[in-house]
Amino acid sequence: DAKKAGKNCIKYYNHNMQKEIEQQIEIEYRLNKAFENDEIKVFYQPQISLDGKITGAEALCRWQHPVDGIISPIKFIPIAESSGQIIKLGDIVLEKVCQHIHNWSKNSKFKSIPISVNISVKQFMLPEFIESVEEKIKKYNIKKGMLKFELTESLFLNDLKKVVDKMHKLKEMGISISLDDFGTGFSSLVYLKSLPLSQLKIDRSFVTDIANDENDKAIVNATVAIADSMKLQTIAEGVETVEQKEFLKDIGCTVYQGYLFSKPLPLEEFESYIENY
Ligand code: C2E
Numbered sequence: 299d300a301k302k303a304g305k306n307c308i309k310y311y312n313h314n315m316q317k318e319i320e321q322q323i324e325i326e327y328r329l330n331k332a333f334e335n336d337e338i339k340v341f342y343q344p345q346i347s348l349d350g351k352i353t354g355a356e357a358l359c360r361w362q363h364p365v366d367g368i369i370s371p372i373k374f375i376p377i378a379e380s381s382g383q384i385i386k387l388g389d390i391v392l393e394k395v396c397q398h399i400h401n402w403s404k405n406s407k408f409k410s411i412p413i414s415v416n417i418s419v420k421q422f423m424l425p426e427f428i429e430s431v432e433e434k435i436k437k438y439n440i441k442k443g444m445l446k447f448e449l450t451e452s453l454f455l456n457d458l459k460k461v462v463d464k465m466h467k468l469k470e471m472g473i474s475i476s477l478d479d480f481g482t483g484f485s486s487l488v489y490l491k492s493l494p495l496s497q498l499k500i501d502r503s504f505v506t507d508i509a510n511d512e513n514d515k516a517i518v519n520a521t522v523a524i525a526d527s528m529k530l531q532t533i534a535e536g537v538e539t540v541e542q543k544e545f546l547k548d549i550g551c552t553v554y555q556g557y558l559f560s561k562p563l564p565l566e567e568f569e570s571y572i573e574n575y
């Protein structure tokens with residue numbers, strides 16, 4: 299009987315795998331349609347400093363499907379990563395963000411609100427990446443300091459010389475770099491020392507339980523201390539409660555992003571958020 303159950307298990311497993319592959323192909327196909335039909339939208343989540351000022355915002359993509367509604371990037375970014383569509387997706391997002399920054403450039407309320415864009419490793423490692431960024435910066439007349447990139451630690455598994463070279467070029471172009479999801483990846487302190495970074499983003503996984511978990515508290519404390527000594531700014535993501543914010547403040551982290559302040563907002567809502575802040 300065990301044998302029988304085992305057989306069924308394998309069959310079930312194969313069936314699931316088959317389904318998963320079919321689903322993946324379906325999403326890939328529909329994602330290409332989404333690119334054609336302009337269904338990729340950019341939402342913006344404000345970043346707030348201890349003194350209540352808006353210091354920036356993160357651009358986060360959403361798929362606005364005509365039937366299924368808004369689809370979270372968690373559902374399609376991993377598929378886009380493995381299919382290579384992340385390159386097209388990243389290009390669409392960057393183009394839109396540059397367009398928005400351009401539109402905001404005459405509005406004084408947006409003057410000190412740089413926009414951070416998530417850049418995937420595949421996109422960053424493209425030989426023509428820097429050139430394509432340069433092109434957009436020219437096309438939309440993006441002022442230095444108004445555009446930032448968020449990179450993840452997995453980038454440092456690539457040809458480090460190439461990576462550092464590109465980061466320096468971006469810096470020269472006025473694009474500062476944040477290290478996203480810090481602490482969850484492969485970083486070693488050696489990298490921090492040698493990379494032209496301006497900011498560490500403390501991952502939400504360390505923030506969630508910071509009020510109760512001594513380990514999380516210690517990790518964030520150490521991160522902020524290291525960042526301070528290397529003259530890097532820190533920002534905590536996923537701040538949902540006043541309690542979390544207070545703990546972060548005590549530790550010395552003074553810029554926050556999270557639902558406590560605002561969820562990521564659709565373009566028009568973000569614009570009125572800034573106008574009325
Ligand atoms: P991320 O870059 O670490 O972005 C932060 C994520 O945390 C966002 O999820 C944001 O909505 C969420 N978040 C912010 N504050 C809170 C909070 O207080 N509570 C909770 N529970 N969540 C919060 P989102 O928008 O679903 O994006 C997920 C991930 O998808 C991003 O993580 C990023 O890695 C990726 N992503 C999003 N847009 C892009 C993009 O345009 N390009 C690339 N390459 N990746 C993107």
Ligand code: MG
Nearest residue numbers: 356416448478
């Ligand atoms: Mg990010």
Ligand code: MG
Nearest residue numbers: 478479499535
């Ligand atoms: Mg992050």
Ligand code: MG
Nearest residue numbers: 479501502535
């Ligand atoms: Mg994260």
